[in-house]
Amino acid sequence: MAAVPVASRIASLLVVDDSAVQRQHAVALCRELGIESIYEAGNGSEALELLAMLVLRPSLMIVDLEMPGMDGVELIQQMHQRRLDIPLVVVSRHDTALIQSVETLGGALGLHVVAGLQKPLTAARLGSALARHSAGDSVAPEQKQRMLAPPDKAELAQAIDRGDIVAHYQPKVDIGTGIVRGVEALARWQHPQKGMIQPDNFIALAEQEGLIRALTMSILGQALAQAAAWNTRGLKLSVAVNFSPLLLDSPGIVEEISALLERHSLQAGQVVLEITEGSVVAYLGAGLGVLARLRLKGFGLSIDDYGTGFSSMQQLARIPFTELKIDRSFVHGAHRRKNLRVILQSALDLASRLELVTVAEGIETMEDWRLLQQFGCTIGQGYLIARPMAAAALPQWLKSDHQRLRELRAEPLPSCLD
8 A cells, every 4th residue: 555655756777785685685575665666786986876877766766785896885975976866775784873974974075865774674664665765855955955056145145135035934932941042044045047056055156256244234224024923823932043153253243233123112032042162162262252241241142053063162151142043963863863862861961950041943753752751851943843934934833733832832751762
């Protein structure tokens, strides 16, 4: 029964495994799931030779990691070098930590890793992975974006001036109660020809071309105006806005932000500026002064992407942060990965001792949500709660999502985890 949706989206598949027995087992499972066109290769080199000959590339590849000659890891690296953007399922007899490391590697290289599975493969686990893949798009959004010509400085400047780059809002929810406490304002650019341009493809451009101040003030202005509008309707939410490190060395930035706040009759305590932890080092002299002045005026300061930089402890000691935001790479999947759990709990314990609000981003599963409840995290943000949305959609989302928010409230948890 499950074979129909899988087959409808996966036209062909390549199984790469040096073991003929394991390869045939995988092929048989795929046929059970309704995939008719299946290619086979005994190692990475054979797979690359086959791909070079095929006019139509396979829709998906199942790649074993342990193979003589070119192993699965090297094959993934070669696919990146040759720009072979084919979705992957990686499989191995090794422990899940190794498989997850290879998943991370594939993602870092820009490849779409559908799943990482332990051998022996079963119809249930493989079918579940392929069904998840079939339910979505076979090409990751960031890969689609790379297929289009990137925006240039003139396009970006015009988009900022015309207000084409707008703020969308992702709810931030109290992990203990499920109550919405605030939102993060995120820049979204709907290009008339190129569609939705991902922030990764224009934020860096804005920084390189001297447009980041204009972009930041545009998003901040939209966010503050929206917060003021919500306030008049009795919906008082904190608003978080990303703050580029380049602005720490930008003359008059504190005065401009303060004037914007006054224009919308807001209190500084309702606004949180998120600063990436690794970024402050390069602007330490001027940056400390700017951040101290902002804090004196009452703005909240969040150390964003905590755990991804090299001097986290120093940053917490030097800068008057009020919030610690834990990067999604330490949150997503923490319920099943011991190493992530240890790092996550350590970060939350440290923040608690420093009396900082803690925000976990990238929450996508109820298991990770419950783990964060157990560890005492303050605020949660991620697709489990809601995706970023236009301002007009937020009040309706709040009305219609009461049941979902009730499900997020704290409940009895197991006394220990594996």
